[in-house]
Amino acid sequence: MTKFVCVTSGKRGVGKTTTSINLAAALHNMGEDVLLVDGDLLNPKVHKQFGNNESSISLYDALEDNSELYKIIHKHKSGLRIIPTNVTLNRAKNLDLDKFKNSLTKLTKQASTIIIDTSSSLEEEAIAVIEASDEVLVVTNPINESMPGTLNIIKKLEEMKKTVLGVVVNQNRKLREQSDHEISLFLETPIISSISFDKNFEKSREQFHPIVHSHPKSKASKDFNNLALKLQ
Numbered sequence: 001m002t003k004f005v006c007v008t009s010g011k012r013g014v015g016k017t018t019t020s021i022n023l024a025a026a027l028h029n030m031g032e033d034v035l036l037v038d039g040d041l042l043n044p045k046v047h048k049q050f051g052n053n054e055s056s057i058s059l060y061d062a063l064e065d066n067s068e069l070y071k072i073i074h075k076h077k078s079g080l081r082i083i084p085t086n087v088t089l090n091r092a093k094n095l096d097l098d099k100f101k102n103s104l105t106k107l108t109k110q111a112s113t114i115i116i117d118t119s120s121s122l123e124e125e126a127i128a129v130i131e132a133s134d135e136v137l138v139v140t141n142p143i144n145e146s147m148p149g150t151l152n153i154i155k156k157l158e159e160m161k162k163t164v165l166g167v168v169v170n171q172n173r174k175l176r177e178q179s180d181h182e183i184s185l186f187l188e189t190p191i192i193s194s195i196s197f198d199k200n201f202e203k204s205r206e207q208f209h210p211i212v213h214s215h216p217k218s219k220a221s222k223d224f225n226n227l228a229l230k231l232q
């Protein structure tokens with residue numbers, strides 16, 4: 001059965017897109033049948049990491065043409081399959097969220113695991129992705145400022161009766177404001193993975209590869225591989 005796993009957060013910029021891309025790439029490297037969907041309908045970034053240009057065919061084109069999403073699956077040179085999203089103001093304004101959710105659901109059978117990036121937390125575009133998903137990863141950073149928003153989204157996910165796979169604590173450095181234990185206690189949710197802060201992300205972006213491909217021995221790559229093992 002196909003598993004829809006979305007990656008969300010209670011705060012912007014904590015590493016949802018980075019996590020979605022590298023988790024999908026790590027699963028692909030392990031031989032999993034995985035599809036990565038850019039479900040950030042407002043500020044999509046997945047295509048940028050893979051070097052696709054802004055005009056290449058994407059999710060909004062399929063929605064506007066009433067065409068099925070599987071028809072616009074792109075294959076990255078690594079073999080990872082991706083549904084990218086490019087947005088313009090008009091497109092975002094005219095988006096039919098029910099149609100979007102229906103299209104997502106129809107991706108069943110395209111892969112065993114579908115990883116979906118989202119925009120931040122409680123925006124209706126993000127909620128639509130969460131509604132269409134079975135399981136959720138919540139990304140946060142180990143800083144005090146990130147905690148209230150993270151708690152809010154976890155409460156919302158509980159209300160929505162979604163399975164929270166756990167919290168991904170991203171951008172870990174030696175000196176951090178909150179330990180995994182403290183975060184887990186505060187959020188009353190287990191930490192599924194901690195991802196190291198890694199300077200190689202910048203270089204991986206320049207190479208249009210996820211860090212698990214461009215720097216497979218880096219700390220963050222090992223952390224993403226460990227996360228992928230837990231999702232297998």
Ligand SMILES: Nc1ncnc2c1ncn2[C@@H]1O[C@H](COP(=O)(O)OP(=O)(O)OP(=O)(O)O)[C@@H](O)[C@H]1O
Nearest residue numbers: 012013014015016017018120171195196197198201
């Ligand atoms: N573990 C890490 N180490 C170093 N830099 C990181 C790490 N994780 C993410 N970053 C960097 O932080 C920035 C934000 O990451 P990302 O775009 O994945 O966040 P996001 O949650 O998707 O943001 P948004 O809410 O805008 O969609 C990027 O420049 C990314 O390269």
Ligand SMILES: [Mg+2]
Nearest residue numbers: 016017040045
């Ligand atoms: Mg993002």
